Amino acid sequence: MNVLSKIIAVHSYKGGTGKTILSVNLAATLAKQGKKVAIFDLDFRAPSLFAILRCEKARVWLNDYLNDKCGINDVLVDLSSRITGNGKLHAGLANPSIIAMKDMTTKDRQWEMHALTHITSLKKKLIDEQKFDYIVFDTSPGIQYSSMNAIVAADFVVVTTTGDRSDITGTKSMLSEFYKLFETKTGLVMNKVLDEEARSNNPEYVKKIKETYKVPLLGVVPCFCEVLKAGGQYLFPEDKPDHPFTQLLHEMANKIEKNDVH
Numbered sequence: 030m031n032v033l034s035k036i037i038a039v040h041s042y043k044g045g046t047g048k049t050i051l052s053v054n055l056a057a058t059l060a061k062q063g064k065k066v067a068i069f070d071l072d073f074r075a076p077s078l079f080a081i082l083r084c085e086k087a088r089v090w091l092n093d094y095l096n097d098k099c100g101i102n103d104v105l106v107d108l109s110s111r112i113t114g115n116g117k118l119h120a121g122l123a124n125p126s127i128i129a130m131k132d133m134t135t136k137d138r139q140w141e142m143h144a145l146t147h148i149t150s151l152k153k154k155l156i157d158e159q160k161f162d163y164i165v166f167d168t169s170p171g172i173q174y175s176s177m178n179a180i181v182a183a184d185f186v187v188v189t190t191t192g193d194r195s196d197i198t199g200t201k202s203m204l205s206e207f208y209k210l211f212e213t214k215t216g217l218v219m220n221k222v223l224d225e226e227a228r229s230n231n232p233e234y235v236k237k238i239k240e241t242y243k244v245p246l247l248g249v250v251p252c253f254c255e256v257l258k259a260g261g262q263y264l265f266p267e268d269k270p271d272h273p274f275t276q277l278l279h280e281m282a283n284k285i286e287k288n289d290v291h
């Protein structure tokens with residue numbers, strides 16, 4: 030059966046591979062295409078979405094939902110006005126205070142199992158009941174419980190990686206030993222690619238990547254100076270509609286939507 034991917038987790042072996050930039054801009058792309066989208070920051074060790082989405086004054090955080098202090102609708106911040114059109118974009122943010130970050134490092138396994146039930150219940154609460162089309166999870170790199178929870182809850186895992194040697198080796202072993210455990214569909218994004226040839230989806234390069242990683246390739250994203258310069262300030266589909274990064278985001282979103290990742 031062709032199960033549609035409604036819940037997308039963006040994960041990687043290392044930090045700095047572009048998870049946050051890709052999650053935010055993928056969520057914005059889907060919203061720009063008219064979808065109702067919720068993005069969640071599950072990187073409790075280094076929260077970023079509050080800053081990128083300029084929601085520094087949020088009062089209720091995803092941490093509070095996981096700590097049974099509130100419902101999910103109390104957490105969601107409506108950012109739909111940032112996207113023109115009929116789409117909707119909501120965000121659930123991780124608390125960036127040092128106390129909250131420290132608190133999240135002290136959680137035991139039992140708490141994490143409880144958090145998992147909260148994360149998996151988002152499908153029923155948001156997709157089934159409130160008719161969200163997509164949920165996007167931005168995660169912590171590596172094998173953190175919060176990331177495992179996102180992967181367990183997801184229908185599709187976007188694995189971001191770069192050409193760094195340590196990243197290649199780590200990503201390869203995660204792909205063969207870690208994601209497989211969860212049996213979730215996986216698509217690789219080669220990010221910050223420098224090689225000119227690779228940029229135009231050169232078949233030789235695609236073949237080499239598929240042979241190296243042995244998973245479907247979702248996209249090849251060049252290293253764009255404008256992305257780096259933007260410092261996370263732009264929602265590319267809205268603010269830079271003609272940028273090639275925006276074009277690539279639309280292609281990746283369409284592939285996920287059509288279940289066309291191989």
Ligand SMILES: Nc1ncnc2c1ncn2[C@@H]1O[C@H](COP(=O)(O)OP(=O)(O)O)[C@@H](O)[C@H]1O
Nearest residue numbers: 044045046047048049050221251252253256257
């Ligand atoms: N394709 C790209 N081209 C140029 N810079 C990028 C690209 N993707 C990500 N970056 C930059 O790399 C840095 C790390 O990205 P980020 O999304 O925060 O990574 P992560 O969430 O995986 O730690 C940021 O400064 C971001 O702007």
Ligand SMILES: [Mg+2]
Nearest residue numbers: 048049072077
């Ligand atoms: Mg990040």
